[in-house]
Amino acid sequence: ELPEGFALPLSHLRHISWWDAILAYPPIKALLPIPILCLIAPLIWRFFRETWRELDREAAEYRAELVREGRQDLRPAACLLITAVVLTLQEYYGGRQVYDQMIRPFLADLERGGWSFVKLGKYIGTPNFARHATLCLASRNVGYFATLGGVPGSDLANARYILMFGANRLESFETPDNITLVEGLSRGARLVVVDPRMTVTAAKGQWLPIRPRTDMALTLALMHVLIKHDLYDKTFVRNATVGFPALKAHVGKYNPEWAAKETGIPAATIVSMAHEMAAAAPAVVIYPGRRSSWYTNDTQFRRTLGMLTGLLGAIDARGASNFGAGAVTLGDIEWEIEPLDVAERVDGFNEKNFPLAAHEDGGYVHLRDTLLQGKGKYPVKGWMVYKQNPLAAMLDSSKTLKLMEQMDFIGVIDIQPSQTAWMADIILPETTYLERLDPIWAPPARRKFIGIRQPVVAPQFESKPLLDIIKGLAAKLDKRHHFETPLSKAFNFTIEQYVDAQLKALPIDRKTLMKEGIWLAPPETAEFGRYRRGEKKFSTPSGKIEFVAERFQRNGYPPLPVYEPPKEEPGKQRLVTGRPAWYTHSSNQNNPWLNALQPENDIWIHPDVAHAKGIRDGEVVRVRSAAGEVRIKALVTPRIRKDTVYMAHGFGSRSTGQTTVKGRGGADETLMVSQADTITNNQALHETFVEILKV
Secondary structure (H helix, E strand, O other): OOOOOOOOOOOOOOOOOOHHHHHOOHHHHHHOOHHHHHHHHHHHHHHHHHHHHHHHHHHHHHHHHHHHOOOOOOOOOOEEEEOOOOOOOHHHHOOOOOEOOOOOOOOOHHHHHOHHHHHHHHHHOOOOEEOHHHHOOHHHHHHHHHHOOOOOEEOHHHOOEEEEEOOOOOOOOOOOHHHHHHHHHHOOOEEEEEOOEOOHHHHOOEEEOOOOOOHHHHHHHHHHHHHHOOOOOHHHHHHHEEOHHHHHHHHHHOOHHHHHHHHOOOHHHHHHHHHHHHHHOOOEEEOOOOOOOOOOOHHHHHHHHHHHHHHHOOEOOOOOEEOOOEOOOOOOOOOOOOOOOEOOOOOOOOOOOOOOOOHHHOOHHHHHHHHHOOOOOOOOOEEEEEOOOHHHHOOOHHHHHHHHHOOOEEEEEEOOOOOOHHHOOEEEEEOOHHHOOOOOEOOOEOOOEEEOOOOOOOOOOOOEOHHHHHHHHHHHHHHHOOOOOOHHHHOOOOHHHHHHHHOOOOOOOHHHHHHHOEEEOOOOOOOOOOOOOOOOOOOOOOOOEEOOOHHHHHOOOOOOOOOOOOOOOOOOEEEEEEOOOOOOOOOOOOOHHHHOOOOOOEEEEOHHHHHHHOOOOOOEEEEEOOOOEEEEEEEEOOOEOOOEEEEEOOOOEOOOOOOOOEOOOOOHHHHOOOOEOOOOOOEOOOOOEEEEEEO
């Protein structure tokens, strides 16, 4: 028998290919005695080899099955792709080639991992994809683009006043902001954190425990005070903004006394905040945040953050928000194949139904729920997943599981047996970032630069870099379908050749870059002030910061953000989520070394609520919502509002392959009801009310 934790998967999982990546590293070796490793190594190796061989057999058998059932003419679009990027299984469905539009150039994260996955999707693919954005930051992006023309960076190191809504940079790391925030605090910056719970970041400044879903009431009231007391930057507003008269009239009714009743933050505090920000301007950062998947009104709330930035003139200056120098322009491989056509999305996520959303991102919640409701434009029977864990990342996991159960085929490319991977038919093991050479990274920055990630250890067992996986799939597809230009020809290059092509126009070669690790472009002469002087325009239709969004009005949305009081459910608490510093989403709770820091999560409950329910600290409780129920230990703490409870994300895994974290703690995605931002379809993770019950 195999040792515990190495049992064969459930019958739904046909193949195992994960143990290579897991057993390759010391955390697992530390848990398993060497004799056991020696005993099971041949079996693991056989599983691994069989995964790749079985891909061939499965493809042929499945195609034959479709032919027998008369399903060979299904469009290739009838495959669901949810990930950072797109791919299809035309092998299984036959039919004509279709074209999926490429992800916008500013989405630079694709270049680091999924670029070849995107290209394969472009050539033979499906339009039915959803990216990480609508699980995280889609509403922030659309709100800021509508107001400032983009999401600015933050000069936290030199700021005099920093206002953060829910952002927890000292636990939920995002470099360089977590580093520059510490620099700014060490130089005396005033930090104010608006959050229903006291995070580590909030503990380093002034914590304002706001009533959940009333953040917009606070920002509107701050703008009211700035305008009423003539505290705003009149010169900047006159020269660099449009729509100020309408904004002034709009916020006239949103006074501090009204906001105090909505938010729970005293009116005097709101007035003092406005005065302090005005005194510190322009060296003020109204921090945009990253994960904005909170509420159904998130896009309009993020607009108010951009508007507040504009009123203060807190942009294009030292210690303020800045757009920087942009990103280094990279070269590309000359691709052999061009797209032929564009298929229609199965879920209608388009300009008609979501006119202001980033359609190339797709909409996770809308796509899933459309298919579950049987409202798709055609059948969807396949799902290919890369660089994502939908079963853990999407709210209301019971719905995600139902969608998986109605798929004929699920394929996953990953480095570990995540919840989603454990439900797959075929798993293709990718190398970890320590084992592969990746494309050049060139993010937008105040000073342009590029970086490269290169291997420090050899690939373990039969895991492969993504490009090699795509090349293997392309070769198999060429054998079973006639393409005008063979797919294998399109991917007939190495990652080294791709990097060389990226560097072609730059004064550095691959060998030197790999030695140095980074290349900095020469600094530009004028670091700040170009927007303020009118030398550069904001990337909005008017070229200025837009308080009134004409596009919103034209498409049926309020042109100025309108506050709506949150709904409450008596006797229940609103659930919010987040993560500690040592974990990234749901990806590394199974790492034994990291897991030792926090083996399981708990649910934060205010002492008054716990006392009323007879709940003791550390006691296991039942947490029940309209979507599901979990059992989890209670953490009784005054660091949370009475009307709110908090759970860290990434625990309670159902994957038998995740031996360290399986069944430990509670899965927040089990509890969260299916809701999304009305403009972008960004999932709304903080719209769920729960009951806390004694076991």
